[in-house]
Amino acid sequence: MQAIGRKLFPYLAAILLLLAAYFAVAGERRAPADFTFVNGTEIKSIDPAISTGQPEGRIIRALFEGLVNWDPRDLSSTPGVAARWEMSEDSRRITFHLRDDALWSDGTPVTADDFVYSYRRLLDPLTAAQYAYQLYYVVGAEKYNRGQVAVGDRVEIERFDPPSGAPPHARGELLRGTLLEYAEAFVDDPAAGKTELSDDEQRERLRRRVRMYTIEIDGEARRFKTGVAAFRDEPEFDAYEPVKQVLVDFDTVGIRAPDDRTLIFELNNPAPYFVSLTGFYPLYPVHRETVERFGSPDWMRPENLVGNGPYRLEERAFRDYIRLAKSKTYWNAENVKLDVIDALAVESNVTALNMYENRQVDWTPVVPTVILPELKKQDRDDLRVAPYLTITYFRFNVTRSPLTDARVRRALSLAIDRPEIVDKIMRGGRTAATSFVPIGIEGYESPDCCQHDPEEARRLLAKAGFPGGKGMRKLTLLHNASEDAEKLCQAVQFQWHDTLGVEVELVRQEWGTYQEKVRNLEYDVAIAGWIGDYVDPNTFLDMFVTGGGNNNTGWSHAEFDAIIKERAPRERDPEKRLALMRQAEEILLAEMPVVPLYFPERNYLVRTYVKGLHNNILDVHPLHDLWIDEAERERQTAPRRKR
Amino acid sequence: MIAFLLRRFMWFVITVWAVQSLSFFLVRLAPGGPFTQERNVPLHVELAQRAKLNLDVPLYEQYFGYFGKLFRFDLGISDRQPDFTVNEIIAAGFPVSASLGVLALLFAVALGLAAGIVSAVCRGRGWDVSIMAAATLGIAVPSFVVASVVIILFVFVWPLFPAAGWGEPANLVLPAFCLGAPYAAYIARLSRTGMLEVLSQDYIRTAYAKGLSTRAVVLRHALRGALLPVFSFLGPAVAGILTGSLVIEKIFAIPGLGVHLLNAALQRDFTLMLGMVLVYTTVLYSMNTLVDLSYRILDPRVELT
Numbered sequence: 001m002q003a004i005g006r007k008l009f010p011y012l013a014a015i016l017l018l019l020a021a022y023f024a025v026a027g028e029r030r031a032p033a034d035f036t037f038v039n040g041t042e043i044k045s046i047d048p049a050i051s052t053g054q055p056e057g058r059i060i061r062a063l064f065e066g067l068v069n070w071d072p073r074d075l076s077s078t079p080g081v082a083a084r085w086e087m088s089e090d091s092r093r094i095t096f097h098l099r100d101d102a103l104w105s106d107g108t109p110v111t112a113d114d115f116v117y118s119y120r121r122l123l124d125p126l127t128a129a130q131y132a133y134q135l136y137y138v139v140g141a142e143k144y145n146r147g148q149v150a151v152g153d154r155v156e157i158e159r160f161d162p163p164s165g166a167p168p169h170a171r172g173e174l175l176r177g178t179l180l181e182y183a184e185a186f187v188d189d190p191a192a193g194k195t196e197l198s199d200d201e202q203r204e205r206l207r208r209r210v211r212m213y214t215i216e217i218d219g220e221a222r223r224f225k226t227g228v229a230a231f232r233d234e235p236e237f238d239a240y241e242p243v244k245q246v247l248v249d250f251d252t253v254g255i256r257a258p259d260d261r262t263l264i265f266e267l268n269n270p271a272p273y274f275v276s277l278t279g280f281y282p283l284y285p286v287h288r289e290t291v292e293r294f295g296s297p298d299w300m301r302p303e304n305l306v307g308n309g310p311y312r313l314e315e316r317a318f319r320d321y322i323r324l325a326k327s328k329t330y331w332n333a334e335n336v337k338l339d340v341i342d343a344l345a346v347e348s349n350v351t352a353l354n355m356y357e358n359r360q361v362d363w364t365p366v367v368p369t370v371i372l373p374e375l376k377k378q379d380r381d382d383l384r385v386a387p388y389l390t391i392t393y394f395r396f397n398v399t400r401s402p403l404t405d406a407r408v409r410r411a412l413s414l415a416i417d418r419p420e421i422v423d424k425i426m427r428g429g430r431t432a433a434t435s436f437v438p439i440g441i442e443g444y445e446s447p448d449c450c451q452h453d454p455e456e457a458r459r460l461l462a463k464a465g466f467p468g469g470k471g472m473r474k475l476t477l478l479h480n481a482s483e484d485a486e487k488l489c490q491a492v493q494f495q496w497h498d499t500l501g502v503e504v505e506l507v508r509q510e511w512g513t514y515q516e517k518v519r520n521l522e523y524d525v526a527i528a529g530w531i532g533d534y535v536d537p538n539t540f541l542d543m544f545v546t547g548g549g550n551n552n553t554g555w556s557h558a559e560f561d562a563i564i565k566e567r568a569p570r571e572r573d574p575e576k577r578l579a580l581m582r583q584a585e586e587i588l589l590a591e592m593p594v595v596p597l598y599f600p601e602r603n604y605l606v607r608t609y610v611k612g613l614h615n616n617i618l619d620v621h622p623l624h625d626l627w628i629d630e631a632e633r634e635r636q637t638a639p640r641r642k643r
Numbered sequence: 644m645i646a647f648l649l650r651r652f653m654w655f656v657i658t659v660w661a662v663q664s665l666s667f668f669l670v671r672l673a674p675g676g677p678f679t680q681e682r683n684v685p686l687h688v689e690l691a692q693r694a695k696l697n698l699d700v701p702l703y704e705q706y707f708g709y710f711g712k713l714f715r716f717d718l719g720i721s722d723r724q725p726d727f728t729v730n731e732i733i734a735a736g737f738p739v740s741a742s743l744g745v746l747a748l749l750f751a752v753a754l755g756l757a758a759g760i761v762s763a764v765c766r767g768r769g770w771d772v773s774i775m776a777a778a779t780l781g782i783a784v785p786s787f788v789v790a791s792v793v794i795i796l797f798v799f800v801w802p803l804f805p806a807a808g809w810g811e812p813a814n815l816v817l818p819a820f821c822l823g824a825p826y827a828a829y830i831a832r833l834s835r836t837g838m839l840e841v842l843s844q845d846y847i848r849t850a851y852a853k854g855l856s857t858r859a860v861v862l863r864h865a866l867r868g869a870l871l872p873v874f875s876f877l878g879p880a881v882a883g884i885l886t887g888s889l890v891i892e893k894i895f896a897i898p899g900l901g902v903h904l905l906n907a908a909l910q911r912d913f914t915l916m917l918g919m920v921l922v923y924t925t926v927l928y929s930m931n932t933l934v935d936l937s938y939r940i941l942d943p944r945v946e947l948t
Binding site: 030050126146147296320346352357512549 | 673674675676678679685686687688689690691692693694695699700701704720723724725726727728731732735736745748749794798799802805806807808809810811893894895896898902909910911
């Protein structure tokens with residue numbers, strides 16, 4: 001037996017290897033698409049409610065459609081599912097009128113109820129949607145999303161299981177009533193005997209929270225509790241019925257559908273950009289029936305997904321490609337030119353560039369910045385440069401000495417030679433920052449800042465008590481270990497030392513740790529970046545209100561808060577509102593809890609035969625607007641074919 | 644033999660349990676979590692996300708929950724890629740990495756063995772020196788450099804192959820070459836050493852004395868002995884090569900598994916990371932067992948214990 005085995009072994013091994021090799025190269029090839037582009041890293045999800053990135057946006061915009069679309073030329077709102085809309089006198093109520101011919105890909109009409117369902121889903125705390133706050137302009141939405149209730153509120157109680165007869169992934173059975181009493185308890189409270197809690201302790205405490213509700217339902221007082229099972233089920237809470245969650249009644253939230261074709265929003269304050277916001281992809285609708293029938297993630301599989309966008313999901317191969325095919329049910333299908341589109345998942349920008357240069361793809365949305373100067377030298381007509389609503393900056397931890405002193409912060413900013421960093425160190429692809437809010441928002445003029453003035457910098461630092469950097473402790477500069485961040489930080493380290501005599505130590509941390517440190521204010525100076533969510537200075541300024549979720553500098557300024565939170569939202573006149581914004585930015589730049597460094601540009605390569613791709617500051621390029629000049633494509637590819 | 648396999652399997656189960664438990668707790672000790680985002684999320688959203696990923700229940704409950712599902716081969720939904728289950732991600736990536744790996748291996752073994760044998764037979768001569776120089780270079784030069792060079796040569800200068808991508812046989816050639824090159828170099832060195840050792844044995848002299856040609860001596864008598872060190876190298880090497888290479892997969896945009904082992908850890912994708920550790924443990928363990936078996940087949944004196 002063993003002898004036979006020994007004789008056969010080499011042959012067996014060879015056959016096995018050959019078989020494996022055959023399987024490796026066998027397999028069907030897919031037909032080429034009309035348009036192929038690089039879509040960056042594999043998208044996180046195609047569920048509009050939980051997606052956040054650019055690559056996700058490109059796919060979701062193809063599969064679904066919101067109330068309005070953004071014109072790629074100027075980002076103005078054009079009719080989407082809504083054919084028209086109007087604002088009330090006091091501009092706090094917006095009424096959308098849906099078009100009759102908007103259909104889901106299964107042929108059923110898109111109704112106002114679909115939007116109510118989708119927005120409730122986005123606001124549901126259990127969805128844990130990062131972009132839920134985009135709906136906070138709507139009356140009651142924030143309260144619903146945060147799960148806040150007050151005695152006297154009308155509330156909805158969600159039980160664990162869906163009502164009988166409902167699809168398996170529908171919400172739990174709902175009871176409605178009025179809140180009579182509310183109490184909360186913390187099991188083994190970590191806060192007991194403490195006055196101040198760290199973030200982690202706060203999290204741990206909330207995890208141990210049991211919330212108890214007494215609710216009047218049809219004249220009868222009933223008791224319910226919510227919380228993590230292990231804590232909720234302690235014997236002391238036995239008198240209460242466990243339920244999934246208790247929220248304010250969604251009927252009290254200002255989103256209503258009086259009929260199939262009308263959708264009304266009641267806003268807390270006049271928000272001039274709310275109409276445009278409904279064109280942001282997290283606010284796109286999802287198909288209730290499939291979501292509730294299949295649940296996540298099965299409802300998003302190509303065979304199950306029902307969308308209302310210009311394309312449908314034909315195939316999805318993880319980290320490989322997504323194939324989109326034109327939808328026949330889309331109301332504007334006659335104006336959708338491309339039939340089949342392939343979105344390739346390519347992580348490396350350099351690989352993407354190789355594929356573009358090798359004519360495997362028609363568009364690559366991000367060009368590696370190291371190669372940019374070289375490409376610019378070639379003077380090619382397929383390289384596009386577009387301003388982008390984003391900034392790279394430094395945060396100062398203003399709770400740590402000597403950064404508590406605004407003079408020190410200003411001195412550090414004045415000592416940075418931004419044009420040199422942009423041109424010589426980073427070698428293009430960016431514009432030196434002249435303000436915190438990036439250039440390009442129509443009607444908004446930022447205050448000027450960020451000159452390079454070594455004299456003034458030294459003077460300020462001396463005034464703050466550190467002449468020539470003497471007596472100043474060594475600062476740490478935290479960055480997130482990306483190549484660009486490292487280069488930038490080294491340049492600034494050198495400039496600060498050279499101009500001010502300030503010693504800086506670079507601290508490199510991988511992403512997760514970096515974020516923890518920034519969030520917990522465990523740094524002196526930290527690199528940061530921000531991309532605007534919508535075209536308004538507010539998206540850059542409101543993160544620095546006291547205690548804002550993305551503030552992370554410890555900075556707090558009463559007047560700044562008042563403008564951002566109170567005065568600007570109340571201002572009806574758009575021009576005056578922008579003037580207030582400018583005032584807020586002036587405060588920010590005078591106080592300098594942040595140092596603007598540069599505005600990254602968007603650089604991309606797209607074949608000249610691809611038409612309908614326009615530059616705009618949100619870098620949004622809806623696929624359904626694209627078309628291909630076949631004659632030009634023929635001309636460009638012909639010489640290569642001959643070879 | 645069956646007893647051997649059974650014993651091995653028992654140890655396999657224990658190994659998997661130990662490695663999984665260790666990884667389970669280690670990933671949870673690292674700062675951050677799957678809900679850490681580029682932007683700071685408000686506390687209530689973060690808590691909801693924690694709850695969604697079942698990370699808010701006590702640790703022991705998470706632990707038993709995880710192992711309960713593991714027994715049913717259900718690795719759960721990926722924490723960071725919620726559109727896919729970990730089983731799906733592995734099922735999508737493993738065949739890709741394995742296909743590429745097998746080709747790379749085929750190439751590495753064929754080239755490496757041939758080079759090693761030629762080198763040993765021509766010991767000290769020009770062939771030997773140049774092959775060993777090439778092998779040293781192959782080991783020393785990192786794969787991204789090799790990849791860059793072959794891309795410049797065979798994609799742009801002489802356009803034979805696509806720059807990157809997956810789905811066609813032509814897509815396999817360059818990455819398989821880059822992936823296999825360092826292994827080929829190792830195998831060449833190992834088989835040369837093994838061969839030299841065997842060639843100095845008495846039975847080889849006997850074979851020559853019988854009047855056999857060099858070719859017959861080398862291929863029939865010496866080769867088998869020379870294979871042993873190569874095989875012990877191949878076990879772990881195959882495990883590495885089959886589970887994919889981060890660098891090669893990134894450069895050639897190949898949807899394999901190699902990226903996950905590192906990325907899942909960096910992004911704190913707990914479920915995917917544990918899944919990847921499981922795959923790696925399984926492949927490594929099976930390969931080592933196979934190698935032990937093949938020793939027995941190649942050299943009857945080896946006892947299986």
